Amino acid sequence: MNTIGVLWLRQIKRHYRSKARMIGSLAMPLLFLVAFGFGFGSIYAQAGQGNYMQFLVPGMVSMTILFASVMSGIEIIWDRQFGFLKETLVAPVPRLEIMIGRTLGGATVAFAQGFLFLLLSLLFGFNIISWTLFPVALLFMALIALFFAAFGTAIASLLDDMQGFQLIMNFLIMPIFFLSGAIFPLNTAPAAIQWISKINPLTYGVNGIRSCLLGTAQSSILGNLILLSVLTIIILVIGSKLFSKMQI
Amino acid sequence: MKSKDNIIEVTNLNKSYGKLQVLKDVTFTVEKGNIFAFLGPNGAGKSTTIKILTTILSPDSGEILVNGNSPITDSYKVRKDFGIVFQDPSVDEELTAYENLDMHGIFYHVSKKDRLKRIEELMKIVELWDRKNDLVKNFSGGMKRRLEIARGLLHYPKVLFLDEPTVGLDPQTRNHIWDYIKKVNKREGTTIFFTTHYMDEAERYANQIAVIDHGKIIDIGTSKELIKKTKTKTLEEAFIKITGYNIRDEEVSSLDNMRARRKMFHK
Numbered sequence: 425m426n427t428i429g430v431l432w433l434r435q436i437k438r439h440y441r442s443k444a445r446m447i448g449s450l451a452m453p454l455l456f457l458v459a460f461g462f463g464f465g466s467i468y469a470q471a472g473q474g475n476y477m478q479f480l481v482p483g484m485v486s487m488t489i490l491f492a493s494v495m496s497g498i499e500i501i502w503d504r505q506f507g508f509l510k511e512t513l514v515a516p517v518p519r520l521e522i523m524i525g526r527t528l529g530g531a532t533v534a535f536a537q538g539f540l541f542l543l544l545s546l547l548f549g550f551n552i553i554s555w556t557l558f559p560v561a562l563l564f565m566a567l568i569a570l571f572f573a574a575f576g577t578a579i580a581s582l583l584d585d586m587q588g589f590q591l592i593m594n595f596l597i598m599p600i601f602f603l604s605g606a607i608f609p610l611n612t613a614p615a616a617i618q619w620i621s622k623i624n625p626l627t628y629g630v631n632g633i634r635s636c637l638l639g640t641a642q643s644s645i646l647g648n649l650i651l652l653s654v655l656t657i658i659i660l661v662i663g664s665k666l667f668s669k670m671q672i
Numbered sequence: 673m674k675s676k677d678n679i680i681e682v683t684n685l686n687k688s689y690g691k692l693q694v695l696k697d698v699t700f701t702v703e704k705g706n707i708f709a710f711l712g713p714n715g716a717g718k719s720t721t722i723k724i725l726t727t728i729l730s731p732d733s734g735e736i737l738v739n740g741n742s743p744i745t746d747s748y749k750v751r752k753d754f755g756i757v758f759q760d761p762s763v764d765e766e767l768t769a770y771e772n773l774d775m776h777g778i779f780y781h782v783s784k785k786d787r788l789k790r791i792e793e794l795m796k797i798v799e800l801w802d803r804k805n806d807l808v809k810n811f812s813g814g815m816k817r818r819l820e821i822a823r824g825l826l827h828y829p830k831v832l833f834l835d836e837p838t839v840g841l842d843p844q845t846r847n848h849i850w851d852y853i854k855k856v857n858k859r860e861g862t863t864i865f866f867t868t869h870y871m872d873e874a875e876r877y878a879n880q881i882a883v884i885d886h887g888k889i890i891d892i893g894t895s896k897e898l899i900k901k902t903k904t905k906t907l908e909e910a911f912i913k914i915t916g917y918n919i920r921d922e923e924v925s926s927l928d929n930m931r932a933r934r935k936m937f938h939k
Binding site: 425426427429430434437438441442503506507508509510511512513514515516517672 | 756761778823
């Protein structure tokens, strides 16, 4: 085992041992699914858009991954507070390896949560229509997890306490979630909102997962995949740069 | 002054935070195998010196060698050669004691075979072997400190830095911790560099004491020499004679605030 491996395993152990965290990160999207799914479902159907549950589940899968992965990145602040970060930063290992280990670990946890949520949503009447594109949907999920774990790392490297974190959650993560097309379609939204959604990386993830699971708009899948992959690489570079410059 | 027998050599070290100069031309050497105390009141520059020696902070100017390498230009080599016990806990509380040590061994490229042997050996020395599979969050402050000492020694460092290793611990635990440290110093020849503001600790355990105040080294010597020089009866009197009676205020960082809050809300 090397540094990357052991830090990856650490994220997973920590998550697995904290049952509250595991349940908590599934409870919120499930609550959203029930509240929105059954609440807006009939309105959505009346508007002639079809089955809302089918529309909503891919969005909720993205949300589960978004929150879990940002949280894992942000955990760096926690490690700073509890002192463990110092132990890793004075060890004779490159910071890049530390960053990669943590990010992969966080992304793995977030991906597993999203996958678990997808399975649970089948109990709520969700139908996977295109099984051939199912593996591609998983790929989109993995990319979202990686992107936002690195994103969380980047932000955590800039912050030095938990107060700033609340601000980030409210003014960055929530808008990213709402303006990604996760809970409502954006094609009829005002131009400004459509424009924001186009620079929002989560939009491409949500679109990708939705197209793959429902078999709709298949022509856009490859474009979404390439865009999201490029963005993920960029954020990984930014995240590791910021993490390397971090002071203890 | 350069000598093969010195494991730490510091010459004219300077460091400022903004306008506040925390280290002024600090110069000292530590001999191999020594137990060296850095004694000074709060805010004297003890922790800053340790941070610079352990590659966490870069100085404004000055020459430093740790086991022949510079922490500034050769930080990787230096990091392999020292172990450190920080002032605040730095173990992962959600992992077990054993997992913490094993992870440390991996960071320092200790082979699997050596890790198995060394972890058992050290955990027995600090008397934590029977708690090896317990989560660290269930440990007391003293147990955490013992675990950190074991961790700091895991990769056979040439020098062990201890930043106020016994602060906040009861006398029994303090004595035990010093027993472990002395044992390792004797058995493995590990140089011990520790900061403290406990006179008795410096007097009892250190072969050499450097008194630092306002970022300046004021005197270096054995406790007997310091007492003799100041014409006092105890090291405590000598220390107060050297550093004065005034209480020191420390600058508080946002991180310290955060820790204080944590102490309020958690155990």
